[in-house]
Amino acid sequence: MKLFSRIYGSGKDIIIIHGLFGMSDNWATFAKRLSQKFKVHCVDIRNHGNSPHSIFFDYDFISEDIINYINQNNIYKPHMLGHSLGGKVVMKLVLEKKNIFDKSIVIDIAPKEYDISFHQFLLEKISKLRLENYTSRNQIESDLLKSLKNKAITQFILKNLKRDNERFLWRFNLSVLKDNLKKISHANFCKGVSDIDIMFVKGENSDYIDSKDLNRIRNHFSNSKFCEISNAGHWVHAENPNDLYDEIISFL
Missing domain, CATH: 3.40.50.1820 (Alpha/Beta hydrolase fold, catalytic domain)
Structure with a gap:
């Protein structure tokens, strides 16, 4: 790689x-x-x-x-x-x-x-966002902030958000991070x-x-x-x- x-x-x-x-x-x-x-x-x-x-x-x-x-x-x-x-x-x-x-x-x-409980919590909240349903970054930020209740962490996670044509995507590999969190x-x-x-x-x-x-x-x-x-x-x-x-x- x-x-x-x-x-x-x-x-x-x-x-x-x-x-x-x-x-x-x-x-x-x-x-x-x-x-x-x-x-x-x-x-x-x-x-x-x-x-x-x-x-x-x-x-x-x-x-x-x-x-x-x-x-x-x-x-x-x-x-x-x-x-x-x-x-x-x-x-x-x-x-x-x-x-x-x-x-x-x-x-x-x-x-x-x-302990990985906090990172599991983050991944759970991120996974619940259906990015295909959003048309603006502000909407995603608003909903993620409601879930995380922490502006600094919300901003940190949102640095990973990118737009590909009309779609929003995460830069990190969400499913793989969830599956392998225990390993790290x-x-x-x-x-x-x-x-x-x-x-x-x-x-x-x-x-x-x-x-x-x-x-x-x-x-x-x-x-x-x-x-x-x-x-x-x-x-x-x-x-x-x-x-x-x-x-x-x-x-x-």
Whole structure:
């Protein structure tokens, strides 16, 4: 599978991997800033954004896609940056293929299994929208907001809405995400130890990483570093991009 990507700047390569329901465009503003010092590759993982759809969706397939992307683009020892689901992909890659990567960054995710009830709720509400019955984006936004009762999450999901001629479509592969959600909740790939330099970033207001996770991280990543970004929740890059940028530049 050939992944879609947005590439900015020149120099040492850094590959950014987004999270569930995300896409490369979510990272465009941050990537453009990073591109002052690096060649930044924002990829769309399979079944997201502008990348191809497939019935197969788990960490093995996503990781293989990233390795193929590196080979297709003749990239040598890139830095890796992954957010949420993308962070788990980075963990898997640097555990299994550490010799082909340089310093890496995992944003607001730990090597553990997460409860999927909220994501199941999102997928259920999204599935109930019959896009063929809508004639405007505003109508879809209004109905989704009534269901989700959260404007920020509604706007995040709607970034995936596209119009093809007279039809509205989701960029993500809705049915495959529903069928494979359990497969991406776990961290069964976390076996062994990687000594790669890796920084785990936590949003101050996020509960995705807690104090109990630090030992688990150290057990698998012997050269791990931790930092907390103030005034930020799970979407650290959107809520406090300045502090995140400073931490990344200092680390790399």
